[in-house]
Amino acid sequence: MVTGNVALDGFIKYRPSEQLTYYLDQAGGMLQESYKYVQLIQANGATFQVKRKGLFKNNPIVEDGARINVIYEAPEPESSRKPANEILQQSLAMLTSTLTIIILVDRAF
Numbered sequence: 001m002v003t004g005n006v007a008l009d010g011f012i013k014y015r016p017s018e019q020l021t022y023y024l025d026q027a028g029g030m031l032q033e034s035y036k037y038v039q040l041i042q043a044n045g046a047t048f049q050v051k052r053k054g055l056f057k058n059n060p061i062v063e064d065g066a067r068i069n070v071i072y073e074a075p076e077p078e079s080s081r082k083p084a085n086e087i088l089q090q091s092l093a094m095l096t097s098t099l100t101i102i103i104l105v106d107r108a109f
Contacts, residue, residue, distance in 0.1 A: 002027035004070035014064045020050060021059050023068055030070050039069040 003009045007028025015022070020040060024030060030038075038050040043065030050058045062068070 001066075002068045002070075004068075005031050005072035006070050007031065014062075016064075017061060019059045019061055020068065023062055024070070027068075031072075037071050039071055041067040041069070 001011050002023055006024065010027065012023050012026045020038065024038070040048045040050050040060060040062065042048075042063045044063070048058075048060065050060065
């Protein structure tokens, strides 16, 4: 069974000695740039996190009765990320304000 972020969820007929990419292709492939990793659960319960990006991609042989999950994790929204320079600028502004108040209070009393 192939589920998750693929074009067509469902059961794929088992073929001995076929690797993971065969079953992903039979499910219509993974959706473009929308997956983080693939989880392979063999029939005996052994679970593997399979790397599908980068230089060292994994392509294990799938056993009869296995389940393949293409895991989707949405990227963090841009609005919730603050650039480092903005955080530094805000911190320095707060520090300057605090020091100014301390100096004013010290001179007033």
